[in-house]
């Protein structure tokens with residue numbers, strides 16, 4: 001029985017697409033639900049176009065709403081893929097160690113409240129860091145804090161713009177996130193990627 005995956009998004013959903021592409025027929029995991037805090041998230045149309053059920057949260061802070069939707073989908077794994085809100089604490093408690101998040105930097109650096117999207121890449125460039133990358137970690141009650149499961153590193157080029165760095169990191173996210181979900185499906189729960197599998201450029 002494939003692992004039933006709920007994907008939470010706030011925006012365009014390119015990581016969702018990477019997951020849908022990786023988890024096609026015969027895969028040990030399947031995206032059964034896409035949740036969004038925003039009715040205009042581009043990823044919602046994308047999910048519908050691929051026959052995946054969607055739910056727009058009427059109140060993203062309502063644990064009862066989250067739990068109702070996740071339980072009726074029998075979700076076994078929750079993936080935050082560009083989801084920009086805090087998951088309500090009772091949901092984290094109910095799905096402890098079964099919620100993962102992809103972040104567009106090498107945590108623990110460049111994470112925390114307000115650190116999302118292009119803001120992260122601008123901060124990386126401003127710091128003078130020579131590399132950046134993608135992180136997948138377990139979600140707890142605090143933004144970007146839970147244990148790290150896998151990272152993929154990319155170089156920061158001398159003349160990078162935030163947009164170019166973002167595109168390079170996003171490509172790494174698209175490889176890393178499906179690899180972590182497939183490893184979770186094999187193990188039955190999220191696990192750190194073995195270093196041999198850890199993806200680097």
Ligand code: GAR
Nearest residue numbers: 012013014015082102103104116117
């Ligand atoms: C991704 O880069 C993801 O890592 C980031 O939002 C983008 C969503 O893109 N998430 C965060 O910054 C969370 N802190 P997508 O909608 O195309 O997948």
